[in-house]
Amino acid sequence: MKLYPILVVLTILTIGCKDKPKPVVKSIPRPTVSNDGNRITFPDTVMMRSFTTEPAHSEVIRTDFSAPGHVAAMVLKSTENPAERLVLFDEPSLSENYTAILQHRINIQTERGNLGRVKDLQAHGAASGKEVIEAQTQLANEQAAIISDEATLKLAGFDPEELRRARPNTILVVCEIPENQFGMIKKGLPCTLNFTSFPNERFVGRIDNVNDYVDNTTRQIKLRISVPNPDGRLKAGMFATVGFGVTEGKFMTVSRDAVVTVQGRDYVFVKTGPQAIERRELQLGQQRQDRVVVLGGLRENEPVTVVNTLQLKGLSFGY
Known part of the structure; x- marks a missing residue:
């Protein structure tokens, strides 16, 4: 007879545990x-x-x-x-570039004069078209060479024209x-x-x-x-x-x-x-x-x- 109340309590607790919802993890x-x-x-x-x-x-x-x-x-x-400036660089390679630019300038003037002379001779029948092409090629080669040397100087922080002045x-x-x-x-x-x-x-x-x-x-x-x-x-x-x-x-x-x-x-x-x-x-x-x-x-x-x-x-x- 004494066990009855205990059984009732256990039953209630068991039912309560079953009905309690589980927490939702958000x-x-x-x-x-x-x-x-x-x-x-x-x-x-x-x-x-x-x-x-x-x-x-x-x-x-x-x-x-x-x-x-x-x-x-x-x-x-x-x-x-x-009329020219003597520029002493701390890097010898830049001195070579600057000297080459000065020489290219002289060569370009010479080649332009030569091209004009050959064209004049051709106009008077004293020169062939081949000679004109050769003179044009020589001038183009000098102009290409000076561009390369000028680029090297500019990368180092120098402008060749400003150096001359x-x-x-x-x-x-x-x-x-x-x-x-x-x-x-x-x-x-x-x-x-x-x-x-x-x-x-x-x-x-x-x-x-x-x-x-x-x-x-x-x-x-x-x-x-x-x-x-x-x-x-x-x-x-x-x-x-x-x-x-x-x-x-x-x-x-x-x-x-x-x-x-x-x-x-x-x-x-x-x-x-x-x-x-x-x-x-x-x-x-x-x-x-x-x-x-x-x-x-x-x-x-x-x-x-x-x-x-x-x-x-x-x-x-x-x-």
């Missing part, structure tokens, strides 16, 4: 990333709260930068032909600047130079050539700077640090915490919607304290992520 929502990694879309605005943004804005700042360089050539007046008693300094600094550089800009051989002196130069191409590997652009050298103290091959002055102006800046760098390229993440963030590549200038100058890639007041950017970097680039 999947955790995750952000969606585009195939190229440029756009990240979040499932709700709650997840976006951890990625604080601030607007990119312009401000008046002072910015400057410097770059290493070396004296790549000296320009002297030729004693044999005062360069002032005597001048040195030519070649330096390279990063691509992202190019917007601040232009032909004719003055600069200061400190040479290792004369650490306590400052020399003044001027940019007289900016190369037409960016090196594919280093992403650098060559500049050529002319510096007066009346006493001949500065020699080909000397090293220098080139300072490009101080520029005060209004520049757009972003927080240094907003910038991530991947394989030598700089990026920020811009909020483009309530649940969307876009990766943006930038061209950056100098850093001032905790701010970085933006030379390109952003518009005024665009909201840039400044908190948890490393998480966005991992989502965008897959690591």
Whole structure:
């Protein structure tokens, strides 16, 4: 008789356990990333709260930068032909190129004169068509050869025409600047130079050539700077640090915490919607304290992520 209440309780507990539903495990929502990694879309605005943004804005700042360089050539007046310039390069191969260009110029003038003479003879029946073709071929060969030598000089930062017009008693300094600094550089800009051989002196130069191409590997652009050298103290091959002055102006800046760098390229993440963030590549200038100058890639007041950017970097680039 005493077992009856116990059996009733056990029966009720058993029924209760059978009727209790099992908990449903819900999947955790995750952000969606585009195939190229440029756009990240979040499932709700709650997840976006951890990625604080601030607007990119312009401000008046002072910015400057410097770059290493070396004296790549000296320009002297030729004693044999005062109309020509004697150029002493720090690389013997460039001297050979420049000398070849001067010789090609003489040869081209000679071949043009020869072609004109042969054509005149042909007009009077004293020369054949074959001789005209041979004269044309000789001229074309010289013109092709000079193009090759001129290209070699230009790749090294020299323009053959400008070398012929360069002032005597001048040195030519070649330096390279990063691509992202190019917007601040232009032909004719003055600069200061400190040479290792004369650490306590400052020399003044001027940019007289900016190369037409960016090196594919280093992403650098060559500049050529002319510096007066009346006493001949500065020699080909000397090293220098080139300072490009101080520029005060209004520049757009972003927080240094907003910038991530991947394989030598700089990026920020811009909020483009309530649940969307876009990766943006930038061209950056100098850093001032905790701010970085933006030379390109952003518009005024665009909201840039400044908190948890490393998480966005991992989502965008897959690591």
